[in-house]
Amino acid sequence: MELTRQQLEDGIKKAGILDINSATIRQIVGLSKAMEQETGEEYIHLELGNPGLMAEEIGIAAEKAALDRGVANKYPDITGVAELKTAGSKFVKAFLDIDVPSRCIIPTVGSMQACFTLMTLLKQKDPGKDSLLLFTPFFPAQSHQAKLIGFNRVTMDIADYRGDKLRGRLEELLSSGKFAAMLYSNPNNPSWSNFTDKELKIIGEMATKYDVPVIEDLAYLGMDFRKDFSKPYQPPFIPTVAKYTNNYILLISASKIFSYAGQRVAIVCMSPEVYSRNYPEIERFYEMPNFGDAYIFGVLYMASSGVAHSAQFAMAEMLERAADGTLPFIAHTKEYGRRGGRMRQIFEDNGFHLVYAKDGEDEISDGFFFTVGYGNLTSEELQKELMRFGVCTIPLPSTGSTKDGVRVCVSMMTDEKHFDTLGKRLKRFHETHQLINQS
């Protein structure tokens, strides 16, 4: 596939996209479909984050068994089915080495619902704290959620404040007293950076010092493949801020770690201190004594009356079997690392560089996402040029990043021919742009 600049610009116009940097993923998908129709050729789709593996079979078996037992006619307990709460508690002990009692494990309709509903309550808890600190780059939807909730969104790019710089910047921001919470994903979507232990310690200390709860989104838990986190109850454990503060809320979704995105199920793991914390404003509004109860009975109940009954049993089984070592979920997702490594090589062979490249002294892991730039092309230029050459990504500004580049997702590279095609197209891209640079 090769489009002229004019062809692409016409397509962008037709797709109703005013600025490709602020286009939604859906708009970019729409644009790519239109171009595919026009040319009769398919894009290499690197823009979508659908799981590229089959759902864990034991989850499906557990879900079908639950349906056969007759769970479909009963409202699920809004606090979560007991099996899921217990399994969640075991899972975080096995892989993160932290103690979260089952009452603080709360199922949600994916981490999307978790994030949306937590933000709702965090925004209310203290009327003076109207700001949310978002580490960038981020999953764009979380920023939209914060906007919808009415937060003042403050961003800081992880690449600009690595290591010791992180403390200074957090001190500067959090000491304002304006922040209701801070939010990041680790591994980071989309840069695949991982905070070092030192950085997590700094974040934890700041969360405690300034009483700002941390939402740690572990959507890609265990997918830092540089270390072997696969053995339950044995070090190394998956790094988490929960080791360094009690002011944490962890989000663990079945979508990616168990390739279970279709069934919309996740758990919120709240520290007992966060759960039991009393805020006068929350007590006044919800007539409930603490944050955790208000979250469950005051917010989650209102948001959907709970999570599909059978899906809760599916996640319970997967967490349980992961913790007892019989479901090697990290070995399964390692396929993303393999794909990522190959793709990175193809990009680098054709003149691209990683935008977010290091964690401290170490190269980042290969995983579900990575970020690439090319020469001194801006995000907009690179996004458009890649689209001209049949490669669909999303531009980094849509992830809150201030860097030039695009986000690449490895999940749809399910076939050998995808790698071949990607290689050929990037080669053409590179040849063309080298020619441009020489002219």
Added chain:
Amino acid sequence: MELTRQQLEDGIKKAGILDINSATIRQIVGLSKAMEQETGEEYIHLELGNPGLMAEEIGIAAEKAALDRGVANKYPDITGVAELKTAGSKFVKAFLDIDVPSRCIIPTVGSMQACFTLMTLLKQKDPGKDSLLLFTPFFPAQSHQAKLIGFNRVTMDIADYRGDKLRGRLEELLSSGKFAAMLYSNPNNPSWSNFTDKELKIIGEMATKYDVPVIEDLAYLGMDFRKDFSKPYQPPFIPTVAKYTNNYILLISASKIFSYAGQRVAIVCMSPEVYSRNYPEIERFYEMPNFGDAYIFGVLYMASSGVAHSAQFAMAEMLERAADGTLPFIAHTKEYGRRGGRMRQIFEDNGFHLVYAKDGEDEISDGFFFTVGYGNLTSEELQKELMRFGVCTIPLPSTGSTKDGVRVCVSMMTDEKHFDTLGKRLKRFHETHQLINQS
């Protein structure tokens, strides 16, 4: 079971209930469990609205088949799976005789999510319209949702404005220009009133005249058993405001009509006019052209990224088979009418009266809920006295009602011995209160 006044008051205190009229259902359930432990006897539970029938088997079969086909690893299309959208469109044509194109049929995680997310967008659409008109009595959660969204809640009791009075009151309220929407359930939870065609026509005309969208919650669709609505595509059709205005949004949940509450799935049916309506404030905020798109891509996506994939196929199959006449869902739910009729007789035999008793000239239907009062006891007195005698209900003030009485749900009366026990307990109640009145 018979408790002294002191025993009950002690229990209420221990349960942390300050005012039983504003206690949540959950608090009342908690109180009943504590009393059951204390006495070793079980309550007759009339407070909970769990389906009392088995889930429709064809739904479960469809759900298992979808899981076997491999839907669990794929994010569901946020607009809804095509099969569900088409089936929803057929279903409303078959039973309500209205035309809603499949693009305007949108799945949600139960009608709880539908209501919560619709309120979110309705509150935004026009900054000058900050009020929501709630017809009472209501399902308490919907009022809590409106509070959480930040609506100014205005209530009007259906019993006070039946027939021609309805027009005057609506004119008076809606002409203020303050209302973003109005909301009711029909059949009404908990009174089991049904608006007459004349009343629906008035509501529809007012919705059009004052441009106030109506949310019609059809959670108990078809459960006005006075008429035979069971034949698809044949009159009589289930009455709906959609016959009288284009300014409607219908909520159809699988929870009660298919006894599928556990899987949390429902559809929103928006009129094409509501879907396509442009509001400058919505376009500004969501950068999307109309209400329907902003609802799906701007709100529902943020709320949960869609509805469990397999549950969507379950609901699709149930709607489809209902519409083609092979799933006699109304015949199945008619069991609630049978239970309701027997229970009403038992209450009336023991001196109780229906609080909401008439639809126009007609007696109300028997169904999932009804409301009873006793002599001149207040709601609080009646709730407490019934609890003393082993019958657990919820007081009417928690449903926004201004009348004295309690709400009774028939669903948990699954066994002949429940009816016997209810009869005996109400007899003791009646004897005791007659004695009190005579003394």
